[in-house]
Amino acid sequence: MRHVAVAALLTVAACKPPPDDRTSLPADAAERGKAVIERVSCGSCHAIPGVDWPRGGAGPSLEGFDDVGLIAGALPNTPGNLAAFVRDAPATKPGSTMPPMPITPAEAQDVAAYLYGMKDE
Ligand code: HEC
Structure with a gap:
């Protein structure tokens, strides 16, 4: 009898999500991405929904991207x-007129x- 109870307890514990699960949700990545976009001023060349x-108008609008x-x-x-493109456009598309941006690969993924994820306004 004792053994059954212990097994049941272990099963319940295994089903609990890890405590840091929330940080990997896509919504969090998008939030961080928006902060990066604002920090490096992608908006100086692009119209970006939510920013x-x-x-700016030097690059194409990113609405409906x-x-x-x-x-x-x-x-x-x-x-x-x-x-890859938003971090280093010329390396990704030879001849691109968008300059390389000072962001890390992880930040580029958030961007x-x-x-x-953005919705047109
Ligand atoms: C100095 C101006 C400038 C800045 C700053 C800039 N871009 Fe661009 N961007 C451009 C230009 C010009 C193009 C068109 C490039 C081409 O066709 O190769 C472009 C193209 C793009 C495209 C492709 C759009 C499409 O319709 O295919 C995306 C996505 C993009 N930029 C995102 C960003 C993001 C995100 C940032 C900030 C991290 C950023 N850009 C910063 C000038 C800029």
Whole structure:
């Protein structure tokens, strides 16, 4: 009898989510991505939904970006390609006029999560 009770307790414990589970939710990544976008001023060249200022016009508007077929008309629109492009566009698409941005690979992934998740206003 005792053994059965112990086994049941262990099963319950194994089902509990790890305490830090929340930090890996996509919504958190998008929130961090937005902060990165504001910090390095992607908005000085792009109109970006959710980023009110600045709204520059040197690069294309990023509104409705999740529907774009090819990133900058050249790369398949996948999270990996997008993260690589926003960090170092000329290395990802030779000849791109978007400059490399001072962000880490992890920050670039967060930025990609924001660009895919944002809603047009
Ligand atoms: C100095 C101006 C400038 C800055 C700053 C800038 N970009 Fe760009 N961006 C451009 C230009 C110009 C293009 C078009 C590049 C091309 O076609 O190769 C572009 C293209 C893009 C594209 C592809 C858009 C499409 O419709 O395919 C994305 C996504 C993008 N930028 C995201 C960002 C993000 C995120 C940041 C900040 C981390 C950023 N950009 C900062 C100028 C800029």
